[in-house]
Amino acid sequence: MIWSKHSISFQPASVDRWLRRVLTAAATIAALIMLLIVLFLLYESWPALQQLPLDRFVSDASWHPLEAQYNLLPMLTGTFYASSGAMLLAVPMGVLSALFMVFFAPPQVAMLYRRLLELLAGIPSVVFGFWGLTTLVPLINQWEPPGLSLLAAILVLTIMILPTIAVTSHAALLAVPREYLQALAALGLSHWGSILGIALPAARTGILAGIMLAAGRAIGETMAVLMVAGNVVQHASGLFDPVRTLASNIALEMAYAMGGHRGALFVSGLLLLLWVMLLTAAASWLARNRHA
Amino acid sequence: MRHAAKNRWRDRWLRWLVYATVAMISCVFLWILFDLVRGGVAHLSWGFLTDSPRDAGRAGGIGPILVSTLLIVSVALASALPLAWSTAILLAEFVPTASWPGRVIRFSLQVLASVPSIVFGLFGNAFFSVYLGMGFSILSGGLTLACMLLPILVSTAEAGLRSVPAHYRLSGAALGLSRMAVLFQLLLPAALPAWVAGLLLGIGRAAAETAALLFTSGYVDRMPESLLDSGRALALHIFDLSMNVPGGDAPAYASALVLVILLLLINTSALLLAQAWQRKRIVPS
Numbered sequence: 001m002i003w004s005k006h007s008i009s010f011q012p013a014s015v016d017r018w019l020r021r022v023l024t025a026a027a028t029i030a031a032l033i034m035l036l037i038v039l040f041l042l043y044e045s046w047p048a049l050q051q052l053p054l055d056r057f058v059s060d061a062s063w064h065p066l067e068a069q070y071n072l073l074p075m076l077t078g079t080f081y082a083s084s085g086a087m088l089l090a091v092p093m094g095v096l097s098a099l100f101m102v103f104f105a106p107p108q109v110a111m112l113y114r115r116l117l118e119l120l121a122g123i124p125s126v127v128f129g130f131w132g133l134t135t136l137v138p139l140i141n142q143w144e145p146p147g148l149s150l151l152a153a154i155l156v157l158t159i160m161i162l163p164t165i166a167v168t169s170h171a172a173l174l175a176v177p178r179e180y181l182q183a184l185a186a187l188g189l190s191h192w193g194s195i196l197g198i199a200l201p202a203a204r205t206g207i208l209a210g211i212m213l214a215a216g217r218a219i220g221e222t223m224a225v226l227m228v229a230g231n232v233v234q235h236a237s238g239l240f241d242p243v244r245t246l247a248s249n250i251a252l253e254m255a256y257a258m259g260g261h262r263g264a265l266f267v268s269g270l271l272l273l274l275w276v277m278l279l280t281a282a283a284s285w286l287a288r289n290r291h292a
Numbered sequence: 293m294r295h296a297a298k299n300r301w302r303d304r305w306l307r308w309l310v311y312a313t314v315a316m317i318s319c320v321f322l323w324i325l326f327d328l329v330r331g332g333v334a335h336l337s338w339g340f341l342t343d344s345p346r347d348a349g350r351a352g353g354i355g356p357i358l359v360s361t362l363l364i365v366s367v368a369l370a371s372a373l374p375l376a377w378s379t380a381i382l383l384a385e386f387v388p389t390a391s392w393p394g395r396v397i398r399f400s401l402q403v404l405a406s407v408p409s410i411v412f413g414l415f416g417n418a419f420f421s422v423y424l425g426m427g428f429s430i431l432s433g434g435l436t437l438a439c440m441l442l443p444i445l446v447s448t449a450e451a452g453l454r455s456v457p458a459h460y461r462l463s464g465a466a467l468g469l470s471r472m473a474v475l476f477q478l479l480l481p482a483a484l485p486a487w488v489a490g491l492l493l494g495i496g497r498a499a500a501e502t503a504a505l506l507f508t509s510g511y512v513d514r515m516p517e518s519l520l521d522s523g524r525a526l527a528l529h530i531f532d533l534s535m536n537v538p539g540g541d542a543p544a545y546a547s548a549l550v551l552v553i554l555l556l557l558i559n560t561s562a563l564l565l566a567q568a569w570q571r572k573r574i575v576p577s
Contacts (some may be wrong), residue, residue, distance in 0.1 A: 006393040014472050015470050015472045016471045018470055019471070019472045019475075020382075020386055022378065022457055023378045023379070023381055023382040023386060024382060025373065025376030026375050026379055026382070027378060027379040027382045027383070027393075027397050028440055029375055029379075029398065030375045030376065030379045030400075030446065031379075031396060031402065032400075033395045033404060033406045033439050033442065034398075034400045034401075034403050034407075035542075036399070036415075036419065037404075037407065037411070037412075037415045037439070040415050040418045040419045040423070041414065041415060041418070042420070044414070049417070059510045090389075091318075092313075093313050093317065095392075096309060096310050096313040096314070097313060097314060097317060099310055100310045100311070100313070100314045104307065104310050104311070104312075108337045113314060113318070115308060115560075115563060116318060116321055117317075117320075117555060118559065118563060119322050119560070120317075122500070122555050122556070122559040123324070123500075123552060123555065124495055124499075124500030124501070124502065124551060124552075124555065125500070125502065125503075126502045126527045126530050126531050126548075127324075127328070127526075127527075127530065127551060127552055128324075128547050129531070129534075130530055130531075130534050130544060130545075130548050131324050131327060131328070131548075133532070134327070134331070134541065134545075135323075135327055136327065159320060162317065180411075190299040190300070190302065190303050191306060191307070192299060192302040192303050192306050192429070193299065197304070213406070216406050216408075217408075219408070220407075220408020220409070220411070220412040221408070222408065222409060222502075222503040223502045223503050223527075223531060227531070227534065227535060231317075247408060247410045248502070250410050250413075251410055251413075251503055251506055254413075254414070254417065254506065254507050255506075255507065259318075265414070266414060266418070268335060269410070269411050269414040272408055272411060273408070273411050274406055276406050276407065277403060277406060279406070280402065280403065280405075280406035282470070284402060284467050287317065
């Protein structure tokens, strides 16, 4: 019970009207920030978008911003390879982790493992990048030089997005009605049967939504990838080739970019934003239609 | 009979796969921690935490960098918290979930949560540093981070308010209290632990950020004298030492160790707080 020292009743109702006005003003500002971000990205990339026909961003000889050559394709393929490689590894590992927490582990162990995943998610991307640079890259270099490579980027990204997939899949699996699983156990169905036949299909949309969110993170991740990927502007032809992603391209060149170059970087930021927004929209659409 | 044997074999195979995955992930986590401790512990000392960096960070410590980090995080929270908490109160207590203002605000925050941090960096550079003329400064970096923190602060605070039982509000209304009084005297004290947990998560997120600060708060590693000075955040220091300073690995390890210990402490207390609060809430009131 909470007691208050002074009288709190008999305040005029106008207090409530006033409170509501303040709250509405604050919430309006909060809601407008997203709009402001889109507007400023457009504002900064407008000169570049006006001067250059859109197809220049895919048809120029290469990315030589100082000679006004703005082909973004190598960065687009780099981003695509790195994030899809990471998804290929992180999705099965994340879902298996979620299965472990729901079906295989005693509650305390499951809780402990969930804490571990949450702490892993809290480690800053620059630390993952640093660890990749000092530990993974030399290992890969022994196997196949130069070490700074698409493979290193994929591995570091995998560790970074795995907790997102595991935690969202865990939540989705927990939402599957207990009766389904108890009924299956009563029927003597095997683990394999109940998990693959019932639990995963029932949790499908929730897991998919988590995967979309993780993909968004992988595409937008900057520092860790920048530190281990080698950052050569090229279409990778193998796992050991260095690549440059859209996000790390911005981080590498913003410091000295002027005029059209700066505009082109803002265009690539806009592109990145649209890509990630599409994935998020898909994820929230899935989450909303979970019970449909 | 054959069917049962096949099922048993599949079950064993699945179990093995799950355990192997979990063991591998746990090992990687421990491997990262172990590497950081091994690489950083020898370089770590009281002097390292308080001295100024010398020779581009190869020698000396991280004193001014810790101060800059603290300032950036404080600016971010001081500007984000009032907005975020007001929004959360409005969403949880005043607007119906399905109404259009509720939907618009929630949608906007959801999109904001998905924006990659490098895009926040671009926006912060264009808006705060150039358009508003703040230049490369702690203020500009902090405000950029504030935009980034809004969604997580709003969602944790809103969830906290929503889980306060409805009878608190009904009893308050029955006593003729104004909604303001109900809010400040009943709901906020009840939701406080959830709010603090959200606040800690926000601090953790802000202290971990690098990409959004590259072009907003800048690289200068001197002790900042005002909020309009450029100041280098700890995460950015690690990046700079490992990428641009040959021979900077030892201080980079030590700085990474400091950052990770800080974040593990902050995040663990947030988790424990949220957990303790939830356990308390399960007891019927």
